[in-house]
Each structure stands twice: as structure tokens, then as C-alpha cells.
Amino acid sequence: MNTHKYEHPLFPVVNYMLLTLFAALALIPFLIVLSGSFMDEKEIILHGIRLIPEHYTFNAYQYIFQQNTGLFRSYGVTIFVTVVGTAVSVLVTGALSYVISVKQVKLRDALSFFVYFTMLFNGGMIPWYILCVKYLQMKNSIWALILPMLVNPFYIFLMRSYFKGIPEALRESGIIDGAGEMRVFLRIILPISAPILATISLFYMLAYWNDFYLALFFVDKAELIPLQYHLYRILSTLNYIASATTGEGSAVAQNIILPSESVRLATTILTIGPIIFVYPFIQKHFIKGITIGAVKG
């Protein structure tokens, strides 16, 4: 968008400064986490996390990798779940969102309410667990890591908003030209929905990537444990052992201080790592502008 000729000359300067400030505020804690993950636990306890530590050590990472040899396998599980999950989620979410965005669909408000209601009321963990384990037999299945979180109603509303903004005329002209609804959706609507598709894909990707909850309840088999659950288990044990001040939790016999703080930081880094590589590819969709007028032609 070339509006620069009409700017106050100071505007870009202020803009850059503000953004740099915010970015720095966001970045610095991350860098501290990064450096903390390489710090010795004792130093953390005595002096706190620092941006530039006195000594570097791989203790935290070693501890994580040693805990269970399944770490690489869990990366694989997570990647599969993330890729397949995101693909199916975006498809299903997109389809439903589109349907409730079309003015012609008389039930769209009812369906919207149908979807929204699920964000308000929830029967709790017990019936959900019984349903998934007893009736759907999802225990120790890879689909247990995908299906229960397949559609997030929040994202349905995000996509619906976007689709609503697409002029009716576009859809109508497609139909008049003889295309079916599905074709219109796939060939006309989706191509100009890159920004929202990118956004929702990113969000679903993050959701699948970060999830440990489903594994916590549904997976016992070592081969199916995703990355986050792996890391969560390590942390959970450390938390408990470290925080137990009564006889109910005694430390295991290891000759190092359980690296709980540094491990916690290291798990943060291990989580973010891969996403940072994927993100730039998606970013370009937030950056390009589109001109619907051109598509219309």
C-alpha cells in the first residue's frame, strides 16, 4: 500500500521506535529463557536467571534427553499429529464457517448459536473421558490426539467473520456460471482467503503442537507420546520432588540438584524451536495485500 507520500515525516520514525520497543520487550524475556536454559541450576537458585550467565552447561538438555529415549520418536508423533490435524481441522472448520457465513443459508444464525453454545457449557472431564475411552475406544490411538480437538469454535467465528466480508456477488457469479457450492468454495473463495487461512492454520498448528492434555489422558504407550507430554512429564516429576517438604515425596538418588528451573526453561526452547522455522513461511500471507477487485475480473 503506497501511502507514504502523504505521511508526516516523523510518523515512520515513531512507528519504528514503538515497534522496536514492543518487540524488544517481547524478545528480551525469551533471550533470558534461552540463556537460563544453559545455566547451572545452582547458579539459578543462588543468583537467578541472567541474560549472560557466568558458566554455560548443557545439564538441562542432557537431563531431558536422558530421561526417556523416546524424545525423537515423540517429535515424529507430534509432527504427524500437527500436520494431519491442522489439515483436517482447517478443512472442516473452513467448511462450516463458510456455510454459516452465506446469507442464503437460513439456519446460519441457529448454527452459529449451536457452535457458540459449546464455548459456554461443558459437562466436565468425566463424561468427556468416559465417552472417548469407553464408547469411542480411543485409548492409545493416534486419533485420540487429533479428534477431540479437531474444531475450535473460536476459529469458526474468526473464519466466519472473514468470509462474511467477501462480497456475495463473488459467490453468486460463480453459481450463475454453473459451478456447485463446493467448487465455488474451493476455486473462488479459498484462494482469496489466504490471510485467514494462514492465520487459522498457524493457530491450529500451534494448538496441536503444544497440546499435552490429550496425551495425558489417552496415551500410555511410549510410541505414541507426543513431544509436549514428554516434556510435561519430566517437569511434573521435578516440580513435585522439588516442592515436597513433607515425607510424602522424597528425592531420587541423583548426585546433582534436580535441574528443575533450567529444565523448565529448556523445555520452552525445545518447544519454540521448530515453530520459529515454520513461521516465516506463513508470515508472508499477513504481509501481502490483496485486491479483491482484481480477482473479480
Next chain:
Amino acid sequence: MAKSKASMRWLTLAIAILMVMGLLIGCSKGNNESAGNEASAPPASSASSKETTAGSSTPEQPQEIVTIKSIYPGDKPKGLDPVLAKINEKLAADIGVKLELSWAPWDQYNNKIVLSVAAGEDVDFIWSGSSSLSQFAAQKIIAPLDEAMAKYGKPIYDNIDGKLFDTMKLDGKLMGIPSTGNSPLADVYHSILYREDLRLKYNLPRPDSVDNLEAYLKAIKTNEKEMDPITSNSAAYIIMKKFGPEDFLGGTGSSVGYKINDDRSVTLMPVQEMTSLNEANKKAREWFQAGYIPKDILNIGDVTSRLLAGATAMTNGAALTASEQQGTMSANVPGAILDNQPFFGDKKYIASNGGNALFLTSVSKHADKVVQFWSWVFSSQENFDLYNYGIEGVNYELKDNRVAFLDDGYTAFPGWMFKNMNFLRFPAGISDEYIDSMKKWDEGAEISPLMGFTFNPENVKTELAQVNSVWNAYSKTLESGIVDPQQIMPEFIDKMKAAGQDKILQDAQKQIDAFLAAK
């Protein structure tokens, strides 16, 4: 038109097939897991099933080897598989049992138990703090053990004081076993874990009285500038018995206190009228103001790590914690020696049952085998060692009657399940005096008249939740001395009363009267 209809149908059909496929795949995998009780390999240890004779013979002879399952809290110890295999080998030979374990993170443990039992999954026994008894019973998660214990419980009764089992009875039925009952019990949480080497360094007397403890803290404050003398958010709790005989009545959400009179009668009082606690709170306040307790004590993370790193000289620590932490302490600060010191009142009473318990689930079909397994651990030093320390020569070795772990490869089952002074081994670096002091911990202690009393919360559930909330909010503040108790007490009392404290107290009085009369 027809073409697009077809492509649309195809797509929705595809999605439908995808979902159905998903369910089917999930279905078949699920069936394998849930149906295969005897035949399935233990989770994450299919290798071990090839090693054990037990594993390979399982499918053919279901009557001979029964698999019992449990969920343990925490993470599977590294290097567990060969040890578990050996345990199962012996279990198969000794009692015809195979142990199958799955793990749940600590903070989700109780949750997972409830969900598993609610969904009818295979769980035979569980661990928990012994105070979970009434909650589990109310939720019907556990089953009575009387029959099975009568048949197979002898080794357990041989090694744990019979009177402790009364604490696990509800309506006359035994609902769990106090598995760590044979360990120091009297006032066991009114105790510190501290640096003994520093005491020797500054020529101080043992911190066995409040005055001596103060002297110790003062010395640390003066001489060790980098260390916090004591890091605890419940300093008052530790020393309270020195100021009076009142203690907390369990199960009342910390709203009711009690004291045992010389004639062994029991007097109840609201917790704010406990002289012991009030005086102790004042003392904690003095210490806070003197700088012995760190200012941000309420927001400091984990205190034990601070002790082990050398950032503080003292924290809460029940009996045996010194021996449990000594290894790490020595590694971090060479020459550091840990010790425990209790703060008994004028009279020692045993009211605790060890704090840990094992329960049989209400959905288990193998009550007998479960009890047999528990008994098996206490049947011989050999069994106990195998379960608690691993395979001798591989995971650990014995030197001078002390356990030395051989590598980081195996981390033993933590002692919270079967800790027992008859069998317990101590790690290297622990002095004989310490072991002696642990064994003598309960010397001169009487069994409390309330031993066996479990408060039944049925009538005051609502009030309990409310007082619990108030207590959890105020306790640390009062016991750490961070605020002047005079200031905050009126507020605290007000809220406790409003939360229904009196009702709970009256109910407790009734129950206790009935309990004592029945004796």
C-alpha cells in the same frame, strides 16, 4: 451441475470416511489394550516381556499368572524395565502375579485415578496420601480389604504396628493399608532439615529447643551473609508444640485444633484459640523481623533446592529427609552434612499413620493378588531391596551397610510407598548416630487416644470447602511471620467463623465423643 454435485458428494464422503476410519482405527487399537488383560505386554516395556518367563507364559495360562495393574504418580524411573522384569520374574515364581504399571504426572494423579475408575478401566490398586481415605471412600473408588488381608496380609501386619490400621478403617471396614507406618511418626512434620556442619563450625548447641534454634539462626545471619538462615513458609508450624499441646485435628480443613489432657481426654478448640500456634506465630514474626526469614518467602519457588544449593541453612523437613537428601547435598557443597531435628511437645503422641497408604480399587477383580503383592514386598529383605533399590550389583551395591547407587541409570522407586524401618537401608554419608536417632524418634511416645479416628465430613462438606479456602489463604502468611499476627488475626477469625467453623467444631466434638466412648 452433475459434475459439481458429484465432486461435492465425493468430498463430504471422503471426510466422513476419514472420520469413520479414525474411529475404527482407534477402536481396534483400543480393543487390543482393554480386552487383553492377561495377554498384553506391559506398556513401554515390550522388551522386558521377552526377558521374563512370566511374560511369555501369560497368554496360555491365565489362571496361573494374574496381572495386576496400578497407576503410579510421577514419571517412570529411568532404567526401570530390567528391574521390573526381575521383579515380575520373582513375583511369578513366588505368588503367580505380574505387575503392570502406568504413570501419571503428580499434579494430575488424583484426577487420573478418578477418571480411570469412572470409565471402568483396569486399575487394581492405587497409592495416595492416607488422608485421601474419606474422599476416595465417598467417591466409591476404593474397596474393603478385610478378607484379603486376613488371608494374605501377615507380612504386612508383622512389619507395621497393628494399631495403625485402625486409622484406615471406615465403618469398621479396612479400606487401605498405611504402608509407611513403620517409620518415625510422632509429630513428624514438626521438624527441620538443616545444616549440621554449620552448627559444628560455629560451635553451637543442637537446635533442639526454640532458644537453641534461635541461637543457630542468629549465628547464621551474622556469619553467613550469603545464606538465608531459614527458608520456610511455615516456621511457626515447625515449633508450635514447644509452646503448647494443641495440634490440628485432621480432616477438618485445619479449622479445629485439639489437645490431649493428662487424663487422656480430648478438648477441642477453634484453630485461632490454639495457644501453641498463636505463640509460635509471634515467634515467627520476630524471626521475620530479625531477617532470619527471607522477605519474599511467599513467592519463592522451591525451598529444598535452595537448601541443597547452599542458599539457605534450614527448611522444613520430616524425619528421614536428611538421609534422602544427603547425596545431593554432598555433591553440591562438599563437606555439608544434613540432619533432622524434631520439636516435640512435653508429651509425645503418635497420631499419624505414616501419611502414605495403598488402596484397593472398587473395580479390581484381584483383591487377593493385590494384597499378596503388598505382602511380598515386606516378606523379605531381598524382596524389599529388589523393589526399592533395584538389582544388586547392577543398580546399587552395599558397602558397610550403606547403599551406594552405581550409576545415574536407575533411579529407585521413591520411598513413599513402602518405607519401613525394618528393612530401610541408608545411603552413604549417613552416620550411625543419625540412624539411631531415627529409630529412637518415637521413644517415649504414647499412642494418641485419637489414633484411629477419621473425621467424617458428610454433614459439613460445604463448610469444609469454605474453611479450607480461608485456611489455605492465611496459613502461610501467619506461619511465616510476614505480617504481624495481631493485625491479621481478627480478619482471619472473622472469615473462619463466617465459613462455618463452629458447625464443624460441634460436629467434630460429637464424633470424637462417640469414638472415645466406643473404646
Next chain:
Amino acid sequence: MHTEVTSSTAGPDRKVHHRNRVAAKGRPSGTIADLFKNRSLYLMGLPGVLYFMIFSYLPMVGIVIAFKDYNVIDGIFGSKFIGFNNFEFLIKSRDIYRITFNTLFLNALFILFGTLFQVGIALLLNEVYAKWFKKIAQSALLLPFFISWVVVGVFVYYIFATDTGLMNGILTGIGLHPIDWYTHSQYWPTILTITYIWKWAGYGSIIYLAAIVGIDQQMYESALIDGCSKWQLIRYITLPSIMPTIMILTLLAIGRIFYGDFGMIFNIVKNNVILFGTTDVIDTYVYRSFQGSGGGIGSIGMGSAAGALQSFLGFITILIANAAVRKYNQDYALY
């Protein structure tokens, strides 16, 4: 099981291009007819609907647990019905007004300032023309999303600790008196709001940025030709175009306004009762009610009751809010 995201997105509200939809050419109206007429669309939406039926509506029967003395053997349907007993511990509590107020007040602050910053950052980012700067800034801004509240709690401690904290270091450095942050509750709504903004600004701005980017460039071009200034562009084109997004996200947040952000508050405030006056919310209160010494405290039914109450109150709120918004502009409404 659903992540909570705070920001919104929308396509531009293309009022300019709306046309009244010509009534269906001679086909009958009514629901069945509509189902038939739009069958392709409905079929497209079917998988999504199925998902909600199975994973959301089926388990919803569990809400009855809030009214029962639940135990695992009798199950959801067999356990004894006890009416509103389970709600008493919460409703009759002395603290109910305080915690409800805190929940609503804090959430309102979060919604207001969160949205402000997210939209603001999206607008600023949009004005940047150096692509590399845009990418880097965006990536950096997203990082806080990944840092768990446990770690954030530690950071907040480092900043506000009495003796060793960063803030007090700065204050004494410039000659001012250090403040005992952790023993004064009045500072914490602000601190929590700032923390909230920090955590979600990057994530939320993505949504608004996507919305902004979806605005037809032609509108800007024609406006520029008419001689509009940058501020006018933002005020008359950008903001109105993303207003549906802002409204939807705000409404979604309002529906959850009785749910406190447990992860955040619990990890930052922990057990510091001095701060509870301004930071204790319904969720932390309920958690504390069941935590600790066991012994029959806390039943499944009671926990369920707390959640049911929060859901119900949120439901009433959104009914009112949505109806109000709908009157103003139908396109801004949730349903």
C-alpha cells in the same frame, strides 16, 4: 479443551458491496425447503456439526453432576440428586462478592487493554514497509505466547522482588524509594494487565493484521486520490473494516467473563493472601477450596457446580450482550 485466544479477525465489512439478496426464484421457503435448497452447503458443514455433537454435546449431560452427590460406581445418572447443595460452598461464601468482582474487573481490563494494544500493534505493523523489519518484529512479538505462565511467574518475581527485583533496582537507581510490591495489593491489577498484554499482543495482532490485509486496496487508492491523510484512512477505512472482527472477539471474550485466567493468576500471585483482595478470582478460590489436606474436602460435584455457575452467568451475559449488539448492527453479532 479449547484454547482461549483473545483477539479477533474479520474480513472487511463490505457494506459498500452488499446487495439485497434477491429472494429465491419462486422456490418455497421454510426450514426443510432451505435444507434441501442448500443441501450442498449443509453437507459441507456436516463434519463440523458432527464434531460438536459428539465431542461437545454428548458430554454435556455431565452438567448434572453439579446437582448430584457423585461417586464413580453409581456414575453420572445413578448418583443421588441433591439439588443446589453443591453450590452452597461458593454462593454462601463471604468472599463471593470479592472474587466475582475481581473476576469481572480483571477480565474487563484484559479485554479493553488487550484489544487496544493488539489492534494498535496491527495498525503499526501494517504501516511498516520494510518487509524484513515486519517479519522480525512479528516473530519477536509472538514469542511471549510460548512462555508458560509458570516461567512468567518467575519473571514477574524477578522484576518485583523486594530486595533483588528489577523495578526496585531502577527506582533506587533514580533516587526513589523502593516499593514493597508483594505486600501491597493495589498495584496488581495493573501489573496483571500489563502482563496479559505482553503475553497476547503478538498473537492477537496476527488476527487483526490478517483482517487489515484482507481489505480491498482499491478503497485506499480511491481515498488517497481524494486527498485523505493517513489518520483519515485509518479512521474511516481500516478501523470500520475491522470493526466486525473486533466486535466478535470482544463478544466471545464477554461470554467467558466469569472465568478467571487461572494459569496466569495462580502462577503470579501464588499463595500470597495479601494480594488476594484485588487478584483472587473465582477459579483460584475454588482451587483453594479443594487443595491440600484431603480428608473429604472437595467433591467432584462441587467443582462441577462452580463451573456450571460460571457457565450460566456467562450465558446470561452474552444473551444480553449479543442482543444489544445485534440491535446496533446485525453483522457484528455472534448469532
